[in-house]
Amino acid sequence: MASNLLKSKYQVNVFDLNVDAVHELCKQGATSVSCPAELAGSADTVITMLPSSRHVKEVYCGNEGLLASRRRGVLYIDCSTIESNYASELSAVCYSSGHEFIDAPVSGGTGGAQNATLTFMVGGEERALERARPLLSAMGKNIIHCGKSGNGQAAKICNNLILGISMSAVSEAFNLGRQMGIDPHVLASVVNSSSGRCWSSETYNPCPGVMEGVPSSRGYTGGFASDLMLKDLLLALQAAADTKMPLPIGSAVAQVYTVMHNKGYGEKDFSSIFEFLSKNKS
Amino acid sequence: MASNLLKSKYQVNVFDLNVDAVHELCKQGATSVSCPAELAGSADTVITMLPSSRHVKEVYCGNEGLLASRRRGVLYIDCSTIESNYASELSAVCYSSGHEFIDAPVSGGTGGAQNATLTFMVGGEERALERARPLLSAMGKNIIHCGKSGNGQAAKICNNLILGISMSAVSEAFNLGRQMGIDPHVLASVVNSSSGRCWSSETYNPCPGVMEGVPSSRGYTGGFASDLMLKDLLLALQAAADTKMPLPIGSAVAQVYTVMHNKGYGEKDFSSIFEFLSKNKS
Amino acid sequence: MASNLLKSKYQVNVFDLNVDAVHELCKQGATSVSCPAELAGSADTVITMLPSSRHVKEVYCGNEGLLASRRRGVLYIDCSTIESNYASELSAVCYSSGHEFIDAPVSGGTGGAQNATLTFMVGGEERALERARPLLSAMGKNIIHCGKSGNGQAAKICNNLILGISMSAVSEAFNLGRQMGIDPHVLASVVNSSSGRCWSSETYNPCPGVMEGVPSSRGYTGGFASDLMLKDLLLALQAAADTKMPLPIGSAVAQVYTVMHNKGYGEKDFSSIFEFLSKNKS
Amino acid sequence: MASNLLKSKYQVNVFDLNVDAVHELCKQGATSVSCPAELAGSADTVITMLPSSRHVKEVYCGNEGLLASRRRGVLYIDCSTIESNYASELSAVCYSSGHEFIDAPVSGGTGGAQNATLTFMVGGEERALERARPLLSAMGKNIIHCGKSGNGQAAKICNNLILGISMSAVSEAFNLGRQMGIDPHVLASVVNSSSGRCWSSETYNPCPGVMEGVPSSRGYTGGFASDLMLKDLLLALQAAADTKMPLPIGSAVAQVYTVMHNKGYGEKDFSSIFEFLSKNKS
Known part of the structure; x- marks a missing residue:
């Protein structure tokens, strides 16, 4: 900058x-x-x-x-x-x-x-x-x-709340699809032409091999670290707690990233939630 | 048809x-x-x-x-x-x-x-x-x-798993944003030009007043019923349980739709999760 | 038998x-x-x-x-x-x-x-x-x-639903307490003389060193395997789904045990959820 | 005092x-x-x-x-x-x-x-x-x-973390049991002589009619308010977030109490989570 x-x-x-x-x-x-x-x-x-x-x-x-x-x-x-x-x-x-x-x-x-x-x-x-x-x-x-003042921060954490959750969604779905025997490229073409499409599925797919030039294609290096996603989710949860607004899904995602932090995923790209949830790799 | x-x-x-x-x-x-x-x-x-x-x-x-x-x-x-x-x-x-x-x-x-x-x-x-x-x-x-046979079903539930989760994500974020004082139209423009964009935010926004012609603009009538989304999420969870694949986020969303079923949201459009999670309406 | x-x-x-x-x-x-x-x-x-x-x-x-x-x-x-x-x-x-x-x-x-x-x-x-x-x-x-017929099974899974959840509760609390610098023996004496007491805290404490003769004192061997607890939780979730009864907490616990299955905890005693959630061991 | x-x-x-x-x-x-x-x-x-x-x-x-x-x-x-x-x-x-x-x-x-x-x-x-x-x-x-200083607070929130979670556990199990046709008195006798027993099941049963003299027998009045339980759970979650300790189950319970706050349960006794999760009452 x-x-x-x-x-x-x-x-x-x-x-x-x-x-x-x-x-x-x-x-x-x-x-x-x-x-x-x-x-x-x-x-x-x-x-x-x-x-x-x-x-x-x-x-x-x-x-x-x-x-x-x-x-x-x-x-x-x-x-x-x-x-x-x-x-x-x-x-x-x-x-x-x-x-x-x-x-x-x-x-x-x-x-x-x-x-x-x-x-x-x-x-x-x-x-x-x-x-x-x-x-x-x-x-x-x-x-x-x-x-007004503070709203830039509000917009940022609201956006990243969606991002963290939808990355989790894509990671769960592509793991499940693979387990059920569907080719991830085929699943990507279904999802991206349907109601499941989102930034994570279209431009940052977490399933290795589906896209080139994204963190999932290079061992989840580069990109936006899991620990930073966790930080943003915790900001959203803190803001929500202050006004007793429920975030049942955002809080579940924050917990997964907390476990990931403790299992060695903290510095990997946040799309490594795909790998954490997969059956193939511990 | x-x-x-x-x-x-x-x-x-x-x-x-x-x-x-x-x-x-x-x-x-x-x-x-x-x-x-x-x-x-x-x-x-x-x-x-x-x-x-x-x-x-x-x-x-x-x-x-x-x-x-x-x-x-x-x-x-x-x-x-x-x-x-x-x-x-x-x-x-x-x-x-x-x-x-x-x-x-x-x-x-x-x-x-x-x-x-x-x-x-x-x-x-x-x-x-x-x-x-x-x-x-x-x-x-x-x-x-x-x-192969069965893969049409697999693709469908994987897509709808993402859909149910990302709709929840957008609903949480737009409720939180409103609570923090950010105009939902402004938030929509931020999200849709950023990494939070998804089918739910762009074409089916669950926050009343953001878009016309969608269920949220007509009291969550029409569209795809919450109970049907729950049915699809349960199919995904069943398939996942069969192979011990974790779906921590999908299962949290399924539980929210189950509570919604019991609180009178079963026949409303599935984007009514926005209303269920909001602070303004019981 | x-x-x-x-x-x-x-x-x-x-x-x-x-x-x-x-x-x-x-x-x-x-x-x-x-x-x-x-x-x-x-x-x-x-x-x-x-x-x-x-x-x-x-x-x-x-x-x-x-x-x-x-x-x-x-x-x-x-x-x-x-x-x-x-x-x-x-x-x-x-x-x-x-x-x-x-x-x-x-x-x-x-x-x-x-x-x-x-x-x-x-x-x-x-x-x-x-x-x-x-x-x-x-x-x-x-x-x-x-x-009536079937009620033996119903009672069993209701009991084990509580067991799986309360074991998780004790595991979270004793991990958190340890992190906050409180001696686990002291915490056990507080909990067991207060409203947190339960079968898991009193007779099967999951924190190594608190009790003798329990799985946590011998590397989580013996006892009731995590995979069996997962099986019982899935039976409860299936019964609940059949009548659209929400089990938000039971389902969260089942997801943790599913992740544990994939990270090598399946055959360990179910109190090993303490170790899985801890910061000290991957 | x-x-x-x-x-x-x-x-x-x-x-x-x-x-x-x-x-x-x-x-x-x-x-x-x-x-x-x-x-x-x-x-x-x-x-x-x-x-x-x-x-x-x-x-x-x-x-x-x-x-x-x-x-x-x-x-x-x-x-x-x-x-x-x-x-x-x-x-x-x-x-x-x-x-x-x-x-x-x-x-x-x-x-x-x-x-x-x-x-x-x-x-x-x-x-x-x-x-x-x-x-x-x-x-x-x-x-x-x-x-040391602060440990009194640590012990208190660890105990109440278990309490909030185990009350949820008992509430889910007794709702499920009722749905499956088992008499709640019978279920109580099973649970309390088995591994599901805990303070909530034995002394503060949340299912109306099982015990006398407890909040569930008088419309969930008196006792310990849901909003106070939520406050304690949020203290536990804050302490956990500070050291990146996961509390997947405690956080799920906190979310349920947050929804309850917004649906009119904030001042009722915290055992009213039984009613909130039930199919019979909105």
Whole structure:
């Protein structure tokens, strides 16, 4: 994503705990800074992308964090996938400190990030989104305004809830079909021309051999890790629990990914649920 | 389906316990017969479509059943959705009695039946399928040969397993999104341009108001009843249990549809799982 | 069970596919016969104990089966655990052939069988039960009349449904407790003096080291195999599906045991679900 | 609990938002105070019992909270059921402010509270527990030291995880048994003398008519509300998610109680899951 900003001739200052990543970007024209506060002291816009709300909180509100800078008027764009209600809270903190903020989690995977074809799901004020748009356009293809602050996160976890469940569905069905003696290519042609078709069956089939260039064709490497799918499902379940909304199916899928984490599937692509459920491989 | 055969100028003899249905077809040019055996005594091809394997067994193997006729060389096409292994068994019985047989369950709903756009998933011998093809073409659009006898049934339940699960997924996600304050039209645009897209989200959205002309826009009437989805899920679970194949997600969905059956949702369209899971309506 | 009949001075004729088992009993005083029909030709009472209804059907109704004998007035006692409705059906067949029949599945495990402390759950007519009582008393301690034919089976699977679920409950709780840093002996003392106490926590604790002389203390060997628990849960689920009774929790447990079957736990004691769910062992 | 302290001649100061409850205790000899801080300014020991960690945080750490008092050396006993790791955190805060702290959640229900037969599950230092013991003994019967700070909470949610699951188990089994035609009294006698026996089947049977004096015999009123069981199950699931420990069965039960909340069962006793799952009542 930073590379694509550089390609679009933006001046980019970077901070990351991963020194190699910083070094690589500096070779491409970025400048390294020593702490988040330093970023906020000089940049018009700061883009953050972090593993969880705990890290987001530290980077924004810590002692050397972004909001420790006295400069005002920064546009903050948080591309992390975190709790929707924490995104809202952080937005309020930013506005009360004289800044603007949008939550803008992404979908599209590492491929989308490299090819600048990401989808951004944006929550926040129209004005802030318009200010962010040129930058987002340099990194992605679709920018969808999902409403008020936090709604970008909400849209992201709702989408990934469907994704995790439908990947499970395709994995169960193709395992069952194989067990019943039906060729997986034939089953794919039935499903994809019928009411079972979905993103997982059409573009990311979890059954090895059905499609080329997808994780299932290369030992479930690359792609979107099972542990990350689990993280997103747990965010959905937490949001649901907060309002006592039932998610009987999403919670069953989260449990399968939890067992998978403990059986060595955590870092494999999330379509490896096919292999976990199969009869042929432990 | 019978109407479409009549439109294609086939001579059609009909038998059904529903006298009104028979009467209606006779007005369109069909001839009524008094029992299944009578059909088998005169027709080249017999098409059956029945609620469950119990009925199929009775119609084929009962005292006045199809196979009670002494005529040989009939092509039997069973369009019921039943256990795959019973379809194989019945095929063997038909062949050993000097007939041909294919299992040819359909997808496409009542709309597909009326408009001759059904998909037929066919299990059985190539030769029998070729003999059946002109008739199937008069009633449907896609004819997919899924392999050996029973495989039509296998393909059907694998597809419907995905369908039932992904409908649940979309229902959970759109309920959660609504609860989190995201407009369902916006969520639909996010999901349908992202990895959550599936037949249920794109063409049959269960959230009232998102799409027109679908059951969710008319109180979940019409369409494919929850009880029928439950029937298909139970067929999948039975097939899975026979070979100890796990279906953790499919079984969770089947349990939700079982509760729905007992809470008055059995005859509503299967997308009413959205309403059942919602916080607004009991 | 046969040994205990011999100890009570009954004359015992035996038939089994396992020649070693037959040989061992003959050493204890039993007489071997060549087929089930031969048993029915000479004995007053025939006791059957078989893996599934398929085997029961063959042994009773096959060509050389029990009912092939022309002798009348036999009391049949079926101790197998099978479908309740098949037990009723078989009872009707036996009575219409001039015999008496009870279904009398057991609980108490191999230990109960050896020590003549089994519990018999009996379905059928009072008169037949009274005729059977001396024999049952020679093999077990509790004889509970559960009502009409098939009810012995019904009681058995209802009990084992609770057993399978509560074993899962104890396994989840003791794993979670361990993860949270609580000593399993302390947790056992809390649970067993509180509302969590159950047969599994008190007499068969699945957490290694909490109790001696139970399968968890010897690598989950001995005891009641996971695959047998799965069989009983599937019987419960089948009976429930027949009347559209929801079993959301029982079905989730059955799915865990199905995954366990495929991951090498099938022959281990059913309390090995503790190990399967734990974080320490794959 | 406060009444029992008064009966044991302790001097009791009380604070509660419920004015009637305070008034009633004052009639029994207690003295009312105006805020938590005032309690901490005069008492040797402060016992708190609050709905959730949010309330606990406010009462301890709020502006007029307990820790706002400058007095040192207070023994705090928190009897709330809350997150184990928040209890540990709060303990550290109390100790660093010169106080002592134990977490001491209870089991035994309103009956146990009235009759001073509660069980206290205590987490914290031995010394603090010994200081608390006379007070706890005035309110309960069993005092179990579960280890370090937070372990009282851990033991409580592990126990209630088993309780929620086994109540579901008994409810499924007794519904299934009734459907299969077995008398619930007979089933109870089978289960309670066999491996299905548990606290729920023996002392709190959820099937109306089996036992007297339990919530199921009075329309599921009194007892322990479904929403409270849901709260405890969610605490268990949160603790499990924190360490990626699977709880496939506990999570399925939590989902059922979530649906029940939305269908009007939230305030009924938690054994009403029997009614929710039954075929006879919606």
